[in-house]
Amino acid sequence: MTTNSTNNNPYSAPQSDLELDNSQGKVPSISEALSRGYDFAIGEVLSEAWSKVSGSKGTIIGAALLTFVLMWVASFIAGLISSLIGIASPGLGIATELTLEIITGALIAPVIAGLFLIGMHRSANYPIRFNMIFDFVNKAVPLLLGYLLMNLVIFVPAALLVGLAAVLGLPIGVLFLAIAIAVIYATYLSVAYIFTLPLMAERDLSPWQALETSRKAVSQRWGKVFAVLILIYLFMLLSVFTLFIGLIWTIPLALIALGIVYRTIFGVLPPTH
Structure with missing residues (x-):
């Protein structure tokens, strides 16, 4: 009789609750992911992410560097063209600059979604490629709209x-209260909307569906997601004091940690190619 050595062997290594158990069936649907609930230990997320950094640094750093180069080139070209046109016609230059910013955003949004995908796939032990950052170029328009909508919802009400409060000349105490409320509001939504782009890219959700899905899911454990993001930021900041050499480890750690949190909430669809 065949037995399951993983379950019966008392000396086997314990499995993390964060691991995606593919043996239990398919990845949950969005509605199932929102209704089933989830939890994670911050230390386990970072520990698992660190264990997966080895063997993925080259791919992730290559993707991150290529993303940086694309962002820099796009921003440089947009600024150069808008400046040249602006010299001849200031009004046209402003319109062109806005158009080029939209085009630049269309490039950046799918690339960022691709970076998320790399971290998500690494978290689920799927193969990763540095050129996965281009996997969602065909979704540039909806991803751009999602990015713009996300920023509008976050920053316009706060502003x-x-x-x-400033225009009405309200007392300084009221102004400070308004600023505090705006900061809390923007911080809450900035964290809650963290998975908007990957949800649009991987699950083909509309911009508003992705925003609401991310918000509803993250809000269940908002404090823990916020803590993971803060720790990631601190790790990246500390890398500055290593002459940026530490980024070789902290960038993969950050992407994989976010991928683990995403996997814990929604699961990760297996690669199609």
């Missing part, structure tokens, strides 16, 4: 609240 209006502070601006209104």
